[in-house]
Amino acid sequence: MWTIPKPKYRNGSCSDGEDEIAVNIGGVRVVLFGDVLNRYPESRLAELLNCSDGDYEGIASLCDDFDPGRKEFYFDRDPDAFKCIIDVYYFDEIHIKSGICPICFIKEMEFWKIDQSVLDECCKSYLSEKEDEMNEIAGKVKVILEAREVERCVTRSQRCQRFLWRLMEKPESSLPARVIAIVSFLSILVSAVVMCVGTIPELQVADSEGKLVEHPTLEAIETACMLWFTAEYLLRLASAPNKLHFALSIMNIIDFMAIMPFYVVLSLTYLGSSSIMELANVQQAVQALRIMRIARIFKLARHSSGLQTLTYALKRSLKELGLLLMYMGVGIFVFSALAYTMEQSHPDTLFRSIPQSFWWAIITMTTVGYGDIYPKTTLGKCNAALSFLCGVIAIALPIHPIINNFVVFYNKQKVLETAAKHEVELMELKSGRETQGVIEASSLWSINIHTHLNSHFKIYI
Template identity: 65%
Template sequence: MWTIPKPRYGSRGQGEITVNIGGVRVALCGDVLKRYPESRLAQLAKLAKCSSAQNEPLLASLCDDFDLGRGEFYFDRDPDAFRCIVDGYYAGQIHIRGGICPVCFVEELHFWKMEQGALDECCKSYLSEKEGELREIAGKVKAILEDAELERGATSGAGSYQRFQSFLWRLIEKPDSSLGARLVAVASFLFVLLSAAVMCAGTLPELQVSVGEDGGPGEARPRAEHPALEAMETACMSWFTAEYLLRLASSPDKWRFALSFLNLVDLVAIAPFYLVLALTYLGTASVLELARAQQAVQAHRGLGHCGWRQLFAQAIQQRPTELTDKLEATGVGWAATST
């Protein structure tokens, strides 16, 4: 057991109060408690100085019980967490000791009316990491509950279309739900790699072909991707398009799906390919200009795979500043290579 400092019941110091936290008695100096004047203990010490019958209702609102004759105030709280908080009054910063649940400690801070800004910097980072882990766990639990709700809806009086919709949603969006879903996820990932490889290979002059008519003297003929690369690119975009449409068709909430940020990114990544085809058919732009416009959006296509989309969302939540810096650097690289 511990005491900070050892209580003196016979001759109490000026402004000193004794608190009993879960059976552990601690004597506290009122001057030290003034470090955080808005805290529960500081308010208690201020009222204890001028104890009277009028102050008893206020004292009762600040503690679980009290004995004015002994000058002792009782709290049914965690003594280990309280020790960390008391150290903050003496040291100026609160440090979370090992073995204390961070969620419970935040509740203790709120009870004692202490701000999280009083925590040591290392403890602030520790709490942020734990809060992120808890949000991730909560998201997984929510996803499991949604899957269970879809499963119940698909098996309890639902028609064949609803059952097929639920099956298709799990097949495309839940890689861990079945062997078929894993195979679909692997296939999507392979198409992502193939699309990236085609994008890189299309920039090599050895794999480009000349298009259009001969230019004037000293002018080089325009060059475009090799037809074989275009065929592979078309196959990749056909897979991404089919995947997006199937996900949209099987989504339980189509408006929410369509307006989701990452799904909008998927749509923006797919749409330019068909814009290029339309402009080529209409003959409103040169092949070279269309190829450059298409290359400007090819880097987004990796987000078409559900696993890449989840990693991207986690990166935004956990490291927003670092991700912004990296995206800025990537944007400068794109601008340099496209000119």
């Protein structure tokens, strides 16, 4: 048993000590005084304190059991969390202690009728982070359950659509889906290699006008890859549950941008008249569209979880990247201005203006040093030495936080995936039936999964 210290004075006079209650929280007996509890009159303990002795229905609604003779009330709650709850009566704020699930602690606060506004700011941010993790786990669990769901579609077209969607979007769902993903991945690599090899002059052939063009064999391989990409994109679009969301997705926009130039060039080359193709602007447009084929390399991100993790980690490191650009920008401006000023005394100076000196400052601070622009005076050389030293420092400072963000995010994704799989196993054990029968209406599913996650989240923190 432990007793909360009683205030010695209240309103300048000694407390009489008559208003006190004893509560038993999960086997831990605690003595509480009314002077303290009445500071939050709307809390459960204050309501329990102010209940009349004969109001058994009111008392029963506030606690699990009670002993009228000893004036002791029993609660089947977490005693560790209750020790944190008590702090609000003395310090007007609550800190979540380490080892306590923040989601479960919020449930405890709701039970004791304590508003969340009393949480300290550090705990609010911690809670927000855990809620995001809970939502991620819930999303991963939903994907796993949907992958195991029995076909419940009414019409044959709906069944075909769902089958086609899993075939094109869920490589882990079946062997054919895995084969399609591998073929798509290899097609991207082959297309990228063909695009690079096609620019080698020795492998090019001359057309009727004597201009070097890609070898017909390479063009045939390129056409086959583009036909595969087109068929894949159209099948995914046709089977998508939400076609508007599919079309506006970043990765699908990249897929479309990788396919579109091929057909535009094909139309301008074979369907346009010779007079149109002779226009310089049209030829430049064709060359620009051919260069846009490099966008297909970004299609690899759809098949690589590592590239996706890198993208997400960079998004979380925007602040550090912004600091890096700011450091470099300030350094480039300062050292280019100093170099221009110091080199003006030399008759053969290469620094004609400050904007022209920006290029020298960039390649110097990044330690590239092409040598096309270099200082010739002693002061200019000292400025150059100082600029690349500052450049190394400016680049090195934000690198560690960026790498740390990547490692933390990567490890977190692995933990969340494991947690999601473990949660599905727990749901199967608890339900006593196959997971396919667990999926119900969307709103009911959301409530059920969050209930399960709340009860088992301590495993993952």
